Amino acid sequence: MFRISQYMRELVDPKPLGPQRTPPGPVVIWNLLRRCNLTCKHCYSISADKDFPGELTTDQIFTVMDDLKGFRVPVLILSGGEPLLHPDIFEISRRAREQGFFTALSTNGTLIGDDNIGAISETGYDYVGISIDGIKETHDEFRRMPGGFDAAMRGLRLCRDHGLKVGLRFTMTQDNAQELPRLLQLMEDEGIDKFYFSHLNYAGRGNKNRETDVFLRTTRWAMELLFERALADVRAGRQTEFVTGNNDADGVYLLHWVQKHHPEQAAHLEAKLNQWGGNSSGVNVANIDNLGNVHPDTMWWNHNLGNVKERPFSEIWMDCSDPIMAGLKRRPRKIGGRCGRCRYFGICGGNTRVRALQLTGDPWAEDPACYLTDAEIGIAEEDERDMTRNPMGLAG
Numbered sequence: 001m002f003r004i005s006q007y008m009r010e011l012v013d014p015k016p017l018g019p020q021r022t023p024p025g026p027v028v029i030w031n032l033l034r035r036c037n038l039t040c041k042h043c044y045s046i047s048a049d050k051d052f053p054g055e056l057t058t059d060q061i062f063t064v065m066d067d068l069k070g071f072r073v074p075v076l077i078l079s080g081g082e083p084l085l086h087p088d089i090f091e092i093s094r095r096a097r098e099q100g101f102f103t104a105l106s107t108n109g110t111l112i113g114d115d116n117i118g119a120i121s122e123t124g125y126d127y128v129g130i131s132i133d134g135i136k137e138t139h140d141e142f143r144r145m146p147g148g149f150d151a152a153m154r155g156l157r158l159c160r161d162h163g164l165k166v167g168l169r170f171t172m173t174q175d176n177a178q179e180l181p182r183l184l185q186l187m188e189d190e191g192i193d194k195f196y197f198s199h200l201n202y203a204g205r206g207n208k209n210r211e212t213d214v215f216l217r218t219t220r221w222a223m224e225l226l227f228e229r230a231l232a233d234v235r236a237g238r239q240t241e242f243v244t245g246n247n248d249a250d251g252v253y254l255l256h257w258v259q260k261h262h263p264e265q266a267a268h269l270e271a272k273l274n275q276w277g278g279n280s281s282g283v284n285v286a287n288i289d290n291l292g293n294v295h296p297d298t299m300w301w302n303h304n305l306g307n308v309k310e311r312p313f314s315e316i317w318m319d320c321s322d323p324i325m326a327g328l329k330r331r332p333r334k335i336g337g338r339c340g341r342c343r344y345f346g347i348c349g350g351n352t353r354v355r356a357l358q359l360t361g362d363p364w365a366e367d368p369a370c371y372l373t374d375a376e377i378g379i380a381e382e383d384e385r386d387m388t389r390n391p392m393g394l395a396g
């Protein structure tokens, strides 16, 4: 996850570079069940509204939680499927809070209503993230649920009005990119705390079309909107948070944006971004799926590291006999192509390995979804192309 607002605060109120902080354990995104009341177009867990065999019992979940606590995991993000369909979701969540985990609920929001908002509120989630793919019809079309947008917004408002920290989670695709400005406006109008912008797990078409690829150009446009909005909020004293996921080149793109608009802060920001270090799949981010299989993150469902029913997570996570896990834990990672030559590898860390694997069969090839030009990553002469121009005639 890339925390845009944190770096915008550094622009406005720079803090000295302290020692690099290493998280005590990985953030665990836990798909407690696969069952879901929706069948969204872009769902990575391919869920359905039925029970799936082989899922962990609540007692097994508790055993895993004890192990995670002992392993000093700081954050549990309870997800699905739709986690509110788990019959023991509140018992699991309360236990997580009592054990001291930062406990987040990642939900489609449509099942939050007057009947359960009391329980949700009493559970005291540290954060509730609700997926929104666009305004009204766009969202309903993505979620394949007429009325889905209104239901999700009702859930979000109920959480907000009960004092919970809430956020919108938006996965941008070519079909909903044009909705981003309206969603940012919605966030402001509704007093929503956080905006999570998720890049689509886009495999692209390799290196050739990077500078003309409409989607990569749209990504740059979207990032600039987020940068501008995050900085405006920091300057206005608003406590909002803008974060992104699934494309660690965002850190490098932010540095270029700062070099252009706030050059006096660029060196400071570059040092801070290098401390962040980019992609941390398999190191500081982990995923447990509904069957108990452990993955380096939520995008690696085709690669199992082990199962928590058979071995504790703490053992699985430290076992580097798996070559993918060994390669992810290696510092610096050994990655080829553009990433290997990139001047900003220390900021980005070579981005998302599963995309390289999907496109080339080699998990250590360059990330095909890097949206920076060769000039911007320091492997070609600067050119005059203006890649920040609005590529789709989108409202800004």
Ligand code: SF4
Residues within 6 Å of the ligand: 248, 249, 252, 338, 339, 340, 342, 343, 344, 345, 348, 349, 350, 351, 366, 367, 369, 370, 371, 372, 377
């Ligand atoms: S070339 Fe690779 S390491 Fe450099 S910014 Fe792009 S994805 Fe990151």
